Amino acid sequence: MARPSLREKIIESGVQTLHERGYSGAGVREITADAGVPQGCFTNHFRSKEAFASVVLDRYHQRTQVIMDTTLRDEKLPAVDRLRAYFDEITRWLEEAGWRYGCLVGNLSLEMSEHSEVLRSHLIEVCRSLTDAFADVLRIGQGQGEISRDLDADDIATFLLASWEGAMMRMKVDRSPQPIEQFKRVLFATVLQPPR
Structure with missing residues (x-):
C-alpha cells in the first residue's frame, strides 16, 4: 500500500490540530510537528495558513457528511429518528473527545469570522450545506405528517444548527454533556412534534 503524501498527512493531522488548538x-x-513532517513542507503544499x-x-x-449519510439520509428511518440518530452519533464523537473541542465549524466561526474573509466565506458555504441537510429531512418529516408544518423547514434548520452549535459551545x-442533552430534550419535546 502506498504511503500517504506529505500533503495528506498535514491535512489529516491538521483537522485535529486546528480542532484542539484553534x-x-x-x-x-x-x-507540521503534529503531522510529523518537516516545517518546509507546509509552504510546498499550501499557499497560506x-x-x-x-x-x-x-x-x-466530509467526515460530518459521512455521519449524515448514515443518519439523516437513511431512508429506512422516519425523519425524527434520522435527526435523533444524527445528534446521538455526534454526541458519541463529542464524548470521545472528553466534551472538550466542540465542532470545528463553530470554533472557526467564533474565532475567524472577524479576521479572515476567506474563511468567513468558506464557513458560510459549510453552514449552508449543513442547514440544507437538516432542511431536507425536515421537509420529509413534514410531508409525511411526522413534523408540524407550522414553521418553515428552512427556518427550523437554521434554528437547529444555531442551537446545536450553541449547545456545543456551552x-x-x-x-x-449536560448542554447537549438539554438541547436534545427540548428539541424533541417541542420543535420536532407532529401536527396537533
Missing part, C-alpha cells in the same frame, strides 16, 4: 493557537510549526484551514474545514465537513465551557 486557528490562532496553531502555527505552522505546531501544524488560510488556504490550509479551508482544506482542513473541507475534510472535517458543552466545551462546562466540559459536560
Whole structure:
C-alpha cells in the first residue's frame, strides 16, 4: 500500500490540530510537528495558513457528511429518528473527545469570522450545506405528517444548527454533556412534534 503524501498527512493531522488548538493557537510549526513532517513542507503544499484551514474545514465537513449519510439520509428511518440518530452519533464523537473541542465549524466561526474573509466565506458555504441537510429531512418529516408544518423547514434548520452549535459551545465551557442533552430534550419535546 502506498504511503500517504506529505500533503495528506498535514491535512489529516491538521483537522485535529486546528480542532484542539484553534486557528490562532496553531502555527505552522505546531501544524507540521503534529503531522510529523518537516516545517518546509507546509509552504510546498499550501499557499497560506488560510488556504490550509479551508482544506482542513473541507475534510472535517466530509467526515460530518459521512455521519449524515448514515443518519439523516437513511431512508429506512422516519425523519425524527434520522435527526435523533444524527445528534446521538455526534454526541458519541463529542464524548470521545472528553466534551472538550466542540465542532470545528463553530470554533472557526467564533474565532475567524472577524479576521479572515476567506474563511468567513468558506464557513458560510459549510453552514449552508449543513442547514440544507437538516432542511431536507425536515421537509420529509413534514410531508409525511411526522413534523408540524407550522414553521418553515428552512427556518427550523437554521434554528437547529444555531442551537446545536450553541449547545456545543456551552458543552466545551462546562466540559459536560449536560448542554447537549438539554438541547436534545427540548428539541424533541417541542420543535420536532407532529401536527396537533
